[in-house]
Amino acid sequence: xxxxxNIFARIRRGLGLPTxxxxxxxxxxxxxLQEKPRGPRPSQVWQDPVxxxxxRCAQLSTTTETVSDILAIPxxxxxxxxxHHLTREMVIWPGLAHLNWQQAGLSVRVGSxxxxxxxxxxxxxxxxxxxxxxxxxxxxxxxxxxSLLPETHIALLDKSRIVNYMEDAWDLYLSEHKxxxxxxxxxxxxxRTADIEQTIIIGAHxxxxxxxxxx
Amino acid sequence: xxxxxxxxxxxxxxxxxxxRLQNNMRRFGGRxxxxxxxxxxxVDNLEDIRVAAAAIxxxxxxxxxxxxxxxxxxxxxxxxxxxxxxxxxxxxxxVIEIAKANQVKKIVKSKSMVSEESGLxxxxxxxxxxxxxxxxxxxILQLAKEPPxxxxxxxxxxxVEEVAELFAxxxxxxxxxxxxxxxxxxxxxxxxxxxxADMGISGGNFLIAETGSVAIVTNxxxxxxxxxxxxxxxxxxxxxxxxxxxxxxxxxxxxxxRSATGQSITNYVSVMTGVKDAANADGPEQSHVILVDSxxxxxxxxxxxxxxxxxxxxxxxxxxxxxxxxxGHAYGWVYxxxxxxxxxxxxxxxxxxLDLPQASTLCGACQVVCPVKIPLPELMRxxxxxxxxxxxxxxxxxxxxxxxxxxxxxxxxxxxxTRYVVKLLKLMGGKSGQIHWLPGLDGWTEGRDMPAPTxxxxxxxxxxxxxxx
Numbered sequence: 001x002x003x004x005x006n007i008f009a010r011i012r013r014g015l016g017l018p019t020x021x022x023x024x025x026x027x028x029x030x031x032x033l034q035e036k037p038r039g040p041r042p043s044q045v046w047q048d049p050v051x052x053x054x055x056r057c058a059q060l061s062t063t064t065e066t067v068s069d070i071l072a073i074p075x076x077x078x079x080x081x082x083x084h085h086l087t088r089e090m091v092i093w094p095g096l097a098h099l100n101w102q103q104a105g106l107s108v109r110v111g112s113x114x115x116x117x118x119x120x121x122x123x124x125x126x127x128x129x130x131x132x133x134x135x136x137x138x139x140x141x142x143x144x145x146x147s148l149l150p151e152t153h154i155a156l157l158d159k160s161r162i163v164n165y166m167e168d169a170w171d172l173y174l175s176e177h178k179x180x181x182x183x184x185x186x187x188x189x190x191x192r193t194a195d196i197e198q199t200i201i202i203g204a205h206x207x208x209x210x211x212x213x214x215x
Numbered sequence: 216x217x218x219x220x221x222x223x224x225x226x227x228x229x230x231x232x233x234x235r236l237q238n239n240m241r242r243f244g245g246r247x248x249x250x251x252x253x254x255x256x257x258v259d260n261l262e263d264i265r266v267a268a269a270a271i272x273x274x275x276x277x278x279x280x281x282x283x284x285x286x287x288x289x290x291x292x293x294x295x296x297x298x299x300x301x302x303x304x305x306x307x308x309x310v311i312e313i314a315k316a317n318q319v320k321k322i323v324k325s326k327s328m329v330s331e332e333s334g335l336x337x338x339x340x341x342x343x344x345x346x347x348x349x350x351x352x353x354x355i356l357q358l359a360k361e362p363p364x365x366x367x368x369x370x371x372x373x374x375v376e377e378v379a380e381l382f383a384x385x386x387x388x389x390x391x392x393x394x395x396x397x398x399x400x401x402x403x404x405x406x407x408x409x410x411x412a413d414m415g416i417s418g419g420n421f422l423i424a425e426t427g428s429v430a431i432v433t434n435x436x437x438x439x440x441x442x443x444x445x446x447x448x449x450x451x452x453x454x455x456x457x458x459x460x461x462x463x464x465x466x467x468x469x470x471x472x473r474s475a476t477g478q479s480i481t482n483y484v485s486v487m488t489g490v491k492d493a494a495n496a497d498g499p500e501q502s503h504v505i506l507v508d509s510x511x512x513x514x515x516x517x518x519x520x521x522x523x524x525x526x527x528x529x530x531x532x533x534x535x536x537x538x539x540x541x542x543g544h545a546y547g548w549v550y551x552x553x554x555x556x557x558x559x560x561x562x563x564x565x566x567x568x569l570d571l572p573q574a575s576t577l578c579g580a581c582q583v584v585c586p587v588k589i590p591l592p593e594l595m596r597x598x599x600x601x602x603x604x605x606x607x608x609x610x611x612x613x614x615x616x617x618x619x620x621x622x623x624x625x626x627x628x629x630x631x632x633t634r635y636v637v638k639l640l641k642l643m644g645g646k647s648g649q650i651h652w653l654p655g656l657d658g659w660t661e662g663r664d665m666p667a668p669t670x671x672x673x674x675x676x677x678x679x680x681x682x683x684x
Binding site: 002003004006007008010011012013014015016017021025026028029030032033036037038039040041042043045056060111112115130131133138139140141142143144145148165166167170179180181182183184185186187188189190191192193194195196197198199201203204205206207 | 242243246247257258259260263264267268271274277278279280281282283284285293298299300301305349350351352355368369370371373374375378394395397398399401402405406409410424425426428434435436437439440442443444454459460461462463465466468469476479480481482483484485486487488489490491492493494495496497498506508512513514515516517
C-alpha cells in the first residue's frame with residue numbers, strides 16, 4: 001500500500017464511504033466543477049468600474065494616471081520617472097516594444113527582468129474594480145519577473161478591460177484561453193510587510209512603487 | 216516544531232511573567248482586531264459570504280478523496296509531480312529526496328505552517344542543504360532560532376529593538392531601530408539568495424481541483440520570488456486545503472485576507488499551475504506538490520470534522536482573550552489560539568496537549584469572527600468531554616466531577632449540603648464579604664476575590680418569597 005492508498009482509505013473510512021469509489025461520486029463532483037457556481041459578492045456600490053478602480057488604487061498606495069491614447073504612454077512614463085528622479089532605463093514586456101520609447105528619451109530592454117533592472121513596464125491582462133487588482137498571467141510575451149524584480153513597476157491598463165469582480169476576471173481569461181498559464185499573479189499595490197511591530201512598510205521583496213497608466 | 220503543549224500551564228506562567236512579551240502583546244495585539252473590524256464594513260453581505268464559504272469547505276471535505284483525485288489528475292497533466300505524505304516525518308524525507316536527486320545546495324522558503332509541523336528546516340539543514348526563510352517575520356525568527364508565535368504574523372512577539380539587535384549581530388551592520396531601514400536591509404540580504412537558490416519551497420493556501428493549481432496569498436513578494444526564480448518549486452500543504460473551482464477560491468479569498476490582516480486583498484495572490492514550458496519566459500522547470508495527512512484524515516467523520524474547514528486566517532487567535540495575554544509560544548506547537556487548542560490535540564494526541572482545550576473562557580469571540588463558521592467553543596467542549604471520558608484529567612478533578620454528579624442527582628442531599636456550604640462561605644467572607652482564598656481553587660483566587668454569598672440558598676430564598684406573596 002502506498003502513502004496515497006493509505007490516506008485515501010482513511011479518508012473514505014472516516015467519511016463512511018464504501019472502500020471503492022462509486023462512479024456517481026466523480027460525476028457529482030465533476031458536475032460542480034463544470035457548473036462553477038459563483039458565490040455571493042459584496043454589492044456593486046460603484047457605477048463606473050474605471051472610477052472605482054482608480055479610487056481603490058489610492059487606498060493601496062498604487063498611483064494612477066489616465067492618458068488619452070496608447071501613443072501618449074511613452075511620454076507619460078518619461079514624466080513619471082522624471083518626477084520621481086528615477087532612471088530612464090527600463091525593462092519592458094515584448095508586446096510593448098512597438099511603442100515609440102526612444103522619442104520619449106527612454107532606453108528599453110525587452111524581455112525578462114534581471115536583478116539590475118530598476119524599472120519594469122508591463123501591460124495587464126485585465127483589472128478588477130472591487131479590489132483595484134491587476135491580473136497578470138505569465139507567458140513568453142508577459143514575463144512575471146518584470147513586475148517583481150524592479151523597484152518600480154509601471155503597468156499599462158486598457159480601460160475597457162476593467163471588470164467588476166475576480167470571478168469576471170477568471171471568466172474573461174478562460175473565454176480567451178483553454179487553460180490557465182503557469183502562473184496568474186494578482187497584483188494589488190506595491191509589496192509590503194507588517195512583520196516588525198505590526199507597522200505597515202511599503203516595499204518588501206517586490207516593487208516599492210506601482211504606477212498604473214490607464215489608456 | 217518541538218512539542219511543549221504538555222507543559223502548557225508552566226508555559227503560561229512563564230509567559231505571564233515575561234515583562235517584555237507582555238509589553239509587546241499589549242502594543243501590537245489589538246491592531247489586527249481594529250483592521251478587521253474596519254475592512255468588514257466594506258462587505259454588506261458578510262453573513263451570506265460566510266455561509267457560502269463554509270459550504271464550499273464542507274463540500275470539499277465531504278468528497279475529499281474525489282476532489283484530491285481530480286486535483287491530482289489536472290496537476291499531473293500540467294507536469295506537476297504530486298506526492299503524498301502520511302506523516303510529518305515523510306514530508307521531510309520527500310523534500311530531501313527531491314533535493315538530493317537534483318543536487319540542490321540552497322533552498323529559499325516562503326511561509327509554510329505545515330513545514331513547521333515537521334521541523335523541515337532542521338531536517339534539511341541536517342542533510343547538508345542550506346535553507347533560508349524569506350518571509351520577514353520567519354527570517355527574523357530563523358536568526359533568533361525561535362518558532363513562530365502566530366500563523367500570520369510569526370514574529371508578533373518581538374519588538375523593533377530585538378529585531379535591530381539580531382540584524383546587527385548577523386549582518387554585521389550598525390544597529391538601527393528604523394523599521395523601513397530594517398526592511399530594506401532584509402531585502403538586500405535576501406535578494407541574492409532568491410537568485411542563487413536551486414529550490415523554492417512554499418506553502419499552499421489552497422489547491423484548486425478544477426485546474427490542478429496551487430494558490431498562495433502573500434504581501435511581501437517573497438512568495439512570488441520563491442515560486443518563480445529557482446528551477447524547482449515544491450509546495451507543501453494539507454490534504455484538506457482542496458477547493459473545487461477558481462470561483463470557490465474567489466469567494467474564500469474575500470474572507471481570508473479581510474479576516475487575517477484586515478486587507479480587502481493582499482498585494483499578491485498567485486495561482487500556479489504546472490511548470491515552465493515553451494510558452495513561458497520564466498518560472499520553475501520542476502513543480503512538486505506534497506499533500507500532507509499527518510492526523511487530518513482522523514478528523515473526518517468525527518465530532519471535530521468542522522475544524523478542517525479552517526483557512527488559517529488567524530482571526531480566532533487575534534480575538535482570543537487568552538491568546539492576547541499569553542502569546543502563541545505558550546500553546547507549545549505550530550497552531551496557537553482557539554484553532555490550535557482544537558488542532559494540536561487532534562494532530563499530536565489529546566494526551567500530549569491535555570490543557571489546550573481548557574485554555575478558553577468559551578466566550579465565543581472566536582466563533583463569531585471565524586470566516587468559515589467553525590464552532591470552536593463547541594469543539595473545545597468536545598475535547599474536554601473526550602479527555603474526561605478517556606480518564607486523562609487529573610484524579611482530583613475527576614473525583615470532584617463524580618461527587619458533583621452524585622449530589623446533583625440527589626436533590627435532597629444537594630439542598631442539605633448547599634445550605635451548609637453557603638453559611639460556611641458567608642463566614643469565610645467576613646466583614647468585607649469577599650473570599651480571598653478557596654481551598655482547592657487557589658489558582659482562581661490567587662488573582663481575584665470571590666464575593667461571598669449572603670447566607671441562604673436560592674431554594675430557601677425562593678420558598679420565603681413565595682410565602683410573602
